[in-house]
Amino acid sequence: MRIETRAEVPEIAEAGLTCPGLDQLEPGFLTTEHMTIQRMEHVGIVVDDLAAATEFFVELGLKLQGEAPVEGRWVDRVVGLDGVRAEIAILRTPDGHGRLSI
Numbered sequence: 001m002r003i004e005t006r007a008e009v010p011e012i013a014e015a016g017l018t019c020p021g022l023d024q025l026e027p028g029f030l031t032t033e034h035m036t037i038q039r040m041e042h043v044g045i046v047v048d049d050l051a052a053a054t055e056f057f058v059e060l061g062l063k064l065q066g067e068a069p070v071e072g073r074w075v076d077r078v079v080g081l082d083g084v085r086a087e088i089a090i091l092r093t094p095d096g097h098g099r100l101s102i
Contacts, residue, residue, distance in 0.1 A: 040098035062091035
């Protein structure tokens with residue numbers, strides 16, 4: 001995907017968002033090749049089958065750090081619901097910088 005000007009990205013224009021300097025870039029400068037994840041701190045994903053999801057992400061190269069049940073006020077606050085009880089698994093990226101909670 002090539003982006004020539006801000007007007008070519010309807011979501012940016014419609015939302016009134018700005019991308020400083022986008023209009024001054026030479027045509028074709030922004031491409032999907034330039035859009036990569038630079039860093040991931042922590043991502044949480046809700047799954048139906050914890051064991052299968054854990055196995056899937058381990059096969060992708062993540063390392064299992066542990067599994068545990070979670071509940072209490074802090075979980076309720078994070079999730080935005082009352083009375084939450086869940087089993088979770090925490091995995092980390094091979095470089096140790098990113099974590100995934102499922």
